Amino acid sequence: MKEKLDQANESERLNHGPPKPRRNRNADEERMSWQMRALNQSDSRAKFSAGISFMTSDVEEVIAYNFLYEFYNLDWMSSETLMIIKEPWLRYTSQSKILSLRVDSPSDIIFVDLADKEFLNKIAAKKWFKEISKDAEVLRNKAYDCFKNGNFEKALFLYDRGIRCNPEFPVLYLNKALTCLRTGAFYIAYEAAKLGMGKGAEQKYGKYDFKAMLLESKKERAQLDVADYTGPIKIANIPGKGRGILATKNIQKGALLCVSKAFSTGYSKDYDTELFNACVASQMQNELKSMKNLQNNPQRSKEIYDLYSGDLTTRNEEIPAGVIDAALIQRICTINRFGSYKKEDKDEIYSSSLFILPSYFNHACLANAYRTNFGDVMAVHAIDDIKKDDEIYLPYVDPFLSYPKRMEELSRWKFTCHCKLCELDSKDKNCLKRNKMWEEFKEYQKTATPKDIIAKGKQVLKKIRESYANRNELKIVLAQILIALSSAYYQLSNLSKCTQCLEEVLTLMDNPLKYDLRVSDLYMNLSICYASENKWKEGNQMIDKAMELRFCKDMDNFKHFKLLYP
Numbered sequence: 001m002k003e004k005l006d007q008a009n010e011s012e013r014l015n016h017g018p019p020k021p022r023r024n025r026n027a028d029e030e031r032m033s034w035q036m037r038a039l040n041q042s043d044s045r046a047k048f049s050a051g052i053s054f055m056t057s058d059v060e061e062v063i064a065y066n067f068l069y070e071f072y073n074l075d076w077m078s079s080e081t082l083m084i085i086k087e088p089w090l091r092y093t094s095q096s097k098i099l100s101l102r103v104d105s106p107s108d109i110i111f112v113d114l115a116d117k118e119f120l121n122k123i124a125a126k127k128w129f130k131e132i133s134k135d136a137e138v139l140r141n142k143a144y145d146c147f148k149n150g151n152f153e154k155a156l157f158l159y160d161r162g163i164r165c166n167p168e169f170p171v172l173y174l175n176k177a178l179t180c181l182r183t184g185a186f187y188i189a190y191e192a193a194k195l196g197m198g199k200g201a202e203q204k205y206g207k208y209d210f211k212a213m214l215l216e217s218k219k220e221r222a223q224l225d226v227a228d229y230t231g232p233i234k235i236a237n238i239p240g241k242g243r244g245i246l247a248t249k250n251i252q253k254g255a256l257l258c259v260s261k262a263f264s265t266g267y268s269k270d271y272d273t274e275l276f277n278a279c280v281a282s283q284m285q286n287e288l289k290s291m292k293n294l295q296n297n298p299q300r301s302k303e304i305y306d307l308y309s310g311d312l313t314t315r316n317e318e319i320p321a322g323v324i325d326a327a328l329i330q331r332i333c334t335i336n337r338f339g340s341y342k343k344e345d346k347d348e349i350y351s352s353s354l355f356i357l358p359s360y361f362n363h364a365c366l367a368n369a370y371r372t373n374f375g376d377v378m379a380v381h382a383i384d385d386i387k388k389d390d391e392i393y394l395p396y397v398d399p400f401l402s403y404p405k406r407m408e409e410l411s412r413w414k415f416t417c418h419c420k421l422c423e424l425d426s427k428d429k430n431c432l433k434r435n436k437m438w439e440e441f442k443e444y445q446k447t448a449t450p451k452d453i454i455a456k457g458k459q460v461l462k463k464i465r466e467s468y469a470n471r472n473e474l475k476i477v478l479a480q481i482l483i484a485l486s487s488a489y490y491q492l493s494n495l496s497k498c499t500q501c502l503e504e505v506l507t508l509m510d511n512p513l514k515y516d517l518r519v520s521d522l523y524m525n526l527s528i529c530y531a532s533e534n535k536w537k538e539g540n541q542m543i544d545k546a547m548e549l550r551f552c553k554d555m556d557n558f559k560h561f562k563l564l565y566p
């Protein structure tokens with residue numbers, strides 16, 4: 001750690017002074033040195049760079065950030081690659097004392113096809129021109145091989161080359177469209193398909209079915225796709241909060257407010273997690289995915305750049321479609337991050353997503369809406385009755401956290417929450433003492449036996465109950481300790497005590513927080529307790545309640561609910 005800091009400080013110092021002249025570098029030596037580094041598997045930078053061979057008498061190191069690539073698929077950066085770098089700048093990195101060309105935004109690099117004589121002429125780089133087969137059929141076959149092997153970037157490159165060789169060959173456009181669908185470049189796919197059809201593809205190859213192609217493109221992808229749905233809500237300016245979401249009519253609790261497909265999602269397991277913690281890894285992956293998606297779908301620029309980035313004053317700046325402002329996208333992805341966490345066997349999977357419409361919800365700990373994530377699709381439901389023109393909130397942090405912890409986590413967004421729960425907690429003199437007791441008990445619980453948990457838990461329960469003497473609602477810590485006790489009683493098969501605790505929890509939680517997944521789980525636990533005492537009617541009532549809280553009440557024959565509680 002110290003070594004890394006020293007390196008960073010040293011590079012900072014160098015970057016503030018004038019650059020030092022350096023000796024010419026020999027291309028072959030450099031290539032050898034990078035290839036040696038590539039042998040060292042842990043140096044991912046070297047692996048990436050070893051693909052590059054140098055043709056000039058001098059060598060410059062380029063560090064390109066924010067590219068989404070896979071190490072086993074680096075064809076797009078090989079010895080043949082010619083690129084134009086827009087607005088390059090020189091920097092000393094913390095890794096070496098040699099200046100490198102730094103590129104932050106993927107849209108600052110234009111990859112040039114060496115077979116594109118016209119373009120090379122235009123940029124006065126004729127000498128790089130390489131005579132390549134002009135047979136569009138050959139190129140089509142080569143591209144198709146790449147496509148079959150999942151190398152979509154290279155396939156696209158070759159289809160474009162083929163189109164340049166023979167712009168009147170319609171199937172190339174259709175194949176290009178299919179490849180674009182695989183990479184998520186929907187708009188370019190649509191444009192290419194339209195061009196192909198314009199060139200007579202339909203007459204030549206039969207009816208062209210864009211929808212079938214889209215379905216085909218999804219076969220190997222475990223990504224959900226839905227059309228976005230917007231219910232009775234709208235985006236509006238909210239004094240003191242920027243923009244937010246308002247109800248356009250009276251809404252009953254349980255109603256569906258919107259369904260959104262993530263613009264981008266990053267998963268921790270897709271990243272080299274040795275370097276970062278899982279949460280940071282998923283966030284970094286999400287930033288790269290959002291840049292890639294925006295590069296593929298430039299017409300969505302406005303939607304993304306309109307999102308809150310932490311500074312309301314600079315929002316008016318119009319960024320042209322196709323330009324990736326990497327720093328801005330990183331800020332947007334951070335402030336509007338929707339995270340989720342899942343444990344699968346031993347694997348802990350974090351995901352970070354960027355959603356468009358849901359990013360406009362402002363925060364309240366005691367919110368009136370609840371989000372459910374299904375992969376990279378989010379459904380938002382009302383969890384309280386909401387009046388027309390009332391603001392609708394989602395919680396940015398877990399409302400079951402203690403008040404100080406919630407405030408600490410919310411400080412990232414630089415506002416103070418004034419929801420009913422925060423107002424109550426901030427005025428509650430016993431709040432800190434009570435949270436301390438609960439935190440200590442949680443620690444104790446980790447290693448204690450169920451019997452010990454009950455013995456100690458009863459004492460703590462008494463004190464926590466007393467601490468709430470002057471408060472009538474939202475006694476969340478009391479509910480939490482009762483949940484802990486109910487689980488210990490259950491483990492000791494003392495079902496009547498378990499039932500007693502759960503019944504009290506559910507009375508205490510008769511507020512919007514009952515829609516939390518952890519509370520509907522308790523209804524299911526209680527139904528098991530009732531069933532084991534042959535109280536079938538009560539048991540069924542509990543299942544019914546859990547269904548309502550999971551927004552499954554109006555769904556056909558329990559199908560969805562069974563997925564949640566098999």
Ligand SMILES: C[S@@+](CC[C@H](N)C(=O)[O-])C[C@H]1O[C@@H](n2cnc3c(N)ncnc32)[C@H](O)[C@@H]1O
Pocket residue numbers: 240241242243244307308310335336359360361362363364413414415416417418
């Ligand atoms: C994800 S954005 C929400 C949409 C944002 N208000 C906008 O104008 O686009 C998060 C930002 O909204 C503002 N915000 C959210 N909830 C708030 C609240 N309860 N009170 C004040 N500002 C809030 C904060 O500036 C926060 O950093």
